[in-house]
Every structure is written in structure tokens, then in C-alpha cells.
Amino acid sequence: MTHEPKTGAARPPIFALVGNPNCGKSTLFNALTGLKQKVGNYPGVTVEKKTGTAYSQHGHPMTVIDLPGAYSLAARSPDEAVTRDVLLGRRADTPQPDRILCVVDATNLERNLYLVHQILDLGRPVILVVNMMDLAEQNGIHIRIGHLEQELGIPVVPCEAVHGKGLIELKLAMSRAEPALPRHAWDVPAAIAPAVSELQASLVANDAKAPLIARAEALLLLTDQDAMRVAGSTPLSARTHETLASWKKRWENEGTDWAGALVNSRYDAISQLCAQVVQRKDTSPGPSVSDRIDAVVTHPFWGWITLGVLMALVFFSIFTLAEYPMNFIDEQTAAFSDWIKDKMPEGELRDLITDGAIAGVGGVVIFLPQILILFFFIGLLESTGYMARAAFIMDRLMSSVGLNGKSFIPLLSSYACAIPGIMATRTIEDKKDRLVTILIAPLMSCSARLPVYLLMIAALVPGDRVPLLTKVGVMLLMYALGTFGAFGFAWLFKRTLLKGEPSIMIMELPPYHMPRIGDVIRQMFERGWMFLKRAGTTILGISIVLWFLSAYPKAPGEPTDTEQLEYSIAGRIGQTLEPVIRPIGFDWQIGIGIVSSLAAREVFVSTMGVVFNVEDAEENTEPLREALLKATWPDGRPLFTPLVCFTLMVFYVFAMQCLATLAVVRRETGSWKWPAFQLCYMTGTAWILSFIVYQGGRALGF
Amino acid sequence: MSALSKLSQLAVGTTAVVREMPKTGSAFLRLREMGLLTGTTLTLVRTAPLGDPLEVKVRGYYLSLRRGEAEQVLVEVATQS
Secondary structure, eight states, X not given: OOOOOTTXXXXXXXXXXXXXXXXXXXXXXXXXXXXXXXXXXXXXSOOEEEEEEEEOXXXXXXXEEXXXXXXXXXXXXXXXXXXHHHHXXXXXXXXXXXXXXXXXXXXXXXXXXHHHHHHHTTOOOEEEEEEOHHHHHHTTEEEOHHHHHHHHTSOEEEOBGGGTBTHHHHHHHHTOSSOOOOOOXXXXXXXXXXXXXXXXXXXXXXXXXXXXXXXXXXXHHHHOTTOOOOTTBOOOOHHHHHHXXXXXXXXXXXXXXXXXXXXXXXXXXXXXXXXXXXXEXXXXXXXXXXXXXXXXXXXXXXXXXXXXXHHHHHHHHHHHHTHHHHHHXXXXXXXXXXXXXXXXXXXXXXXXXXXXXXHHHHHHHTTHHHHHHHHHHHHHHHHHTHHHHHHHHHHHHHHTTTOOGGGHHHHHHTTTOHHHHHHGGGGOOSHHHXXXXXXXXXXXXXXXXXXXXXXHHHHHSOSSSOOHHHHHHHHHHHHHHHHHHHHHHHHHHHHTTTOOSOOOOOEEOOOOOOOOHHHHHHHHHHHHHHHIIIIIHHHHHHHHHHHHHHHOSOOSSSOOHHHHHHHSHHHHXXXXXXXXXXXXXXXXXXXXXXXXTTSOTTHHHHHHHHHTTOTTTTTOHHHHHHHHHHOBOTTSOBSSOHHHHHHHHHHHHHSXXXXXXXXXXXXXXXXXXHHHHHHHHHHHHHHHHHHHXXXXXXXXXX | OOOEXXXXXXXXXXXXXXXXXXXXXXXXXXXXXXXXXXXXXEEEEEEOTTSOSEEEEETTEEEEEXXXXXXXXXXXXXXXX
16 A cells, blocks of 8 residues: 555645755756656746656656755845745745755765755755765765764655666655654854744734744845845735844844854854764875866966867867758758748748748758757866866956856857857856846857858958958957957946946855766757747747848839849838948948848848849859949949948947847846847947948048 | 964965954855855865966865955964874
């Protein structure tokens, strides 16, 4: 006869999985739930919501919510705020968990127990999972599990999630019908105890909290002086705020360090516990493997070499490995398009599907291989522990513009594509730092700008052959412009618009781990799918709109593609735009290119092909280059003078020409406000700089 | 008992005990929650290649913090035993 969990009849019991970052929580979650996972988002915040189903030994389903890693319930980042809010039952979108699985790293029990200590205050059933037992033993740390269980009064399960050890025991503990409640008594400092009871009473009376939760909330309010709020959590009543404020005032007058005292007394209790539970065998184990790796990786000279070589390798792989799948996608979209052309009768609908939808979405999906490879490397760097070292090394440089080292990898990724870069900013805890990083990321010249640069460089240089050095020089200049522009704007934003506390760099440097390739690949696909869903659907809509703009109204008679484009709304938009872009040396034909390349920057090249009636413009720049050089203004002046080509490149460095990026920024920031701002400031800067370059160049006689 | 010095002025490899740190500021609350409190023993492991931030070993793990914060943490160098 099996015991049904108490809540089993209505719904499976809900377990929340919590723990410090780097404690092996995600590996445990994957091991528990296998492929039965759902990845989504907490509404209003860009924090991943992962839910999965685990099965007990008797086959009963159990829901597991993988909460973001946190060091403390006094949240400092949106991630930690979500963890706190779910545990306290403050979020309407997530049911309060029935039981809590706390994962701790056996090699670092003391600091890991701090969060556990806060969670035990909640008075909910808790199971403690002591992970990485093998690593602890290797380091000469022995943990007396039985003793820990006795002291805390909760089930404690030793575990090696990486090797799948301890999972059966954990599932048995999870399916036990009557969960044990923690025996958790610790001495709240005497000066603070009355405030805790008063706040607790107010929370029960005015905020309808259960007594134990109210006590935990009270302790948290006293630790966390300016609590981090995120969308979706319920605010506290005014009465409770008043009580809190009056106590704070009193302590400030008395000079009581209330928050410090609370943290101190928790750590005192933890130290006492660890003294009984942790036995260290080896007194001088010598430098660990991580120590030895770090001696090289953060070395004043070899550290830079390592960073440089790793990043070069990443980029080399992105551009070489991605080529084959990109060609494949290109061929497949073409084949699919041909297939539709074959199956469907000729007409508007067919053109809409092939030239609008398929071509448009294909133009963005073609970057998917690059994006996936980038996600793979970001995941790999994260899971080995190198990411923290890169941030450690780069922090000094990033701090000169007011950011911290954690912005480095997102910005670097943006040289391939801004989208994975922007999605990688989630590791930045400070909200304003993260926003600044998102705002400047698209200024890094991404791979979609390359075809535009290449075409313009080809057209820029007179004569048949472009000297390699000029090519490389101009190209580097464009990359430098974008990079310095980005740092300039970061500096500006941190001083004006997003002024805040100076950023801090309190970060754990976790021990190096062998990466779990399976987990990295799983994460890569999750993020890749997220990109496809967001960018793909937006781009589908926009591609259809852009197709209509270029296909209607129909030119009379039997127009060529070029004539049709001129006659269409897109052509007219180009003409309407001309007064705006004439001061920077562009005519309406270039205007069409700019409008159509909002789908993706490299579309500029194919649009120029249609505008100047060149077959296969994408395959070979040579005929297109010839056509560009022949193009003139109505009065016969050449259109693509070297100065105009150069100006156009400068324009593309700065202009926000990627709607897919804007769609992702909208998702990551939760509103249209920031993408709109980004569009304005980037494109505005592009116009102003182009104006300076073009008019200045003309004045100098170019 | 030796005199107090700033954490930022410790020589690399030195072990010391925290004696004083600011009571307010979210950075110091976070340091406390990460286990760096008055009375905690720590070792300065290294500085980043450009001299900032610092890496300390505390309670068996490694933590980075900037010089700006380290300057406000006063430590007493542990006597060699």
C-alpha cells in the first residue's frame, strides 16, 4: 500500500528547488525531471521560469519548480527577487510551493547554509540536499549527514547530482507522506527581537500572512534595507511600512546596526552547527586544481593571453562552423520557395509567401547557426566557471565607463549578433548596468553588417582591385567606431539617464568544473528556441508588411522589378525620405535600401540589387559594384562617390537597423519604451555623424 | 596585537581577521551575507591583472570585491603561528 501525498488527489505536490548559484542545482533539476520540463518566463520580469515533473518510486508525479540561484532572500537582483517572492507566496502567477528542496554545495557548506537558515524560518517542510559529496571528500571535508539531520530536524540527503547518485534516496524523501517540519530555533539578537514580533503582528493583521511566514518576512524586512521590487509581487500594507520605519529611526538614533546584527547571529548559529558537522581531515592540502588554473588564467600576462586566445577561438568557430549550416539554410529556404512556386498557381498570394514570408524569415533564420554556436560557447564558459574569471579580469576596464566586468561577455558576443549578447545580459545583477549594456550592445558591429561593409568598401575604392590593406583598414575603422561609440554611450548613460549607485563587483569565483555538455546543449536549444519564437514571429509580421510595401500599388503595364519597386509604397517612402537623407548624401534609392534592411541589415545588399537591376547581387558583388558606380543623381553627378560610400558605412555602424533586436530588447526590458529609445538614439546618432562626415568631407573637397 | 590595516593594502597571500567594516550600504550587507563579517578570517589570494578587483578566500571559497569596498574594510593581520 503506497502513501498518497496529502495534496495528491487534487494536484501533484509542488516542490521548489532552491540553492546558491554554482551548487549544482540545475544539474539536479535535469536529473530529477529528465525531459519533462517547461521553460517560460515569470510575467513582467525577464527571469526564466523552469518547471518539470519528477516521478516518485511508485510513479506518482511531483512538480518541481527550479527557482533562480540566490545567495540570500534579501534580493539584490531580479532573479533573487523571484526566488524570494515565490517562497514567500507573494507571486500570484506561481502557487506557493508545498515543500522546499534546498541544495547546498558540500565543499562550501557554511556560506550555502546561510540561505538555508533563512528558508528554515519559513516553517515549511524542507529537504536538504548536500550535493558534490565526492568533491568534498576529495578536499578532505567529511560531513556527518546523520548529525546534520538531527540538528536541523529535516531529512538530509547526500548526493552527487553529476553522477546521478543519491537521486533514489531524494525521491524517497520527496514522496514521504508526512513531511517533517524543521526544528529551527535560533536567537534573534535581543535589541531586534521586539521589532520582529511587532512587525510579525502587523504582517498577520494587515497583510493577511500566516504567522510563520510573517515572522520570516519580518526578519527579511529588517535585513533588506531597500527591498528589491519586481513586477508581479504584492506590495506590503502601509501600516507595516510605518512600523518598520519607526523602528529603523529608533535604531539609527541608538546606533544599532540591526541588519549587521541579524546576519552576524545567523552566521554564529551556522558556525556552531558546522563545527559539529564538518570534519576536516587534511590541514594543508596544497593548492587545489582551481588554484593552479587560476594562477595562469588570472595571471597579469598569461591571463590576457588566455582570454584573447579563447575569444579568438570562439569567433573563429562561429564564423567557420556556422558557414555550412548557413549555406544549408540558404539552400533549403530557396528550395522551399521553389517548391511553393511549383505547387501554387502564379499570383499575389504566392509572391507574398515566397518573396515576403519565406525570404524575410529565412533572412533572419540564417543567423540561427551563429546564434546557437554563440549560445553554446556562452553556456560552456558559464558551466566551467571561466565566465567569472573573464569578468574578474575585465572589470577594471569596464568600470572606467561605469559598468562592471559582467558586461564584457554580452558585449563581446554582440560582435557576432546582438541578440545572444542581449540575452546574455541576464547574468548582470544590477538593473541599470544591465539596461545600459542592452542599450549599447547593438553598436558592436555584428556579422549582418559585414556584407554592407564589404559592398561599400568595394565601391569606395576606385580601380578594379581593392588593396587588401585598405579593405582591412576601413573595416577595422568601422569596428573601432562602433566599439568606442558603445563605450562613449555607456559612459554617458551611466552619468545621466541611468544614474545610480556605483556598480559593485562582489562575485563568487566558483571552482572550475568539467562542463556538462548535455546541460549546455539543452540550454543552447532553449535559448535558440526563445530567439526563434520572439524574433521569428516579429520578423514574419514585418516581412509581410515590407513585402506589401514593395509590391503595391502595382505599376501599370509590364513593369520590370526595378520599375515596380520605384512605383511601390517602399519606393515612395524612399522618395519621401529623400529630403531627410539628402543632407547626408543619400538619394531615395539608398532610402529604399535603408527601409528594407530594417528586416536585417544584410538585406540592403539584395535590395540594391533590385534597385539597380542586377541579377544575383548576393552571389557576387562585382556586377553590383559596377552598377553602383554607374548610378547617378538626376543631374548626372555620380551617386556612390567614395565619400557617400564611407558615410553609408558610418550610418550602418550606428543606425538601429534590426527589428529582430528591437523585439528581443522589448522582451528583455518588458516594455516598448527602451527599444523605442534605442531606435531613436542610435539612428539619431547615425544621422548626425553621417551629416558631419558627409558635409565635412565635402568641405574638404572629397 | 598588531595595528589595523585596510584590506586593500594587504600583501597577496596574507591572512587577516576582519575587525571593522561599514554598517550601511548594500555592498557591505552583501559582503556580510556572503560570509565576510567582523571576526571572519580571510586570505588575500590575488588582485586582477589591472590591480582591481581583489580576490579573497573566505570560509573556504573565493570572492571578488573592488578596491573601493576593500579600502573600507579594516583587518588585523593574523600572527604567524
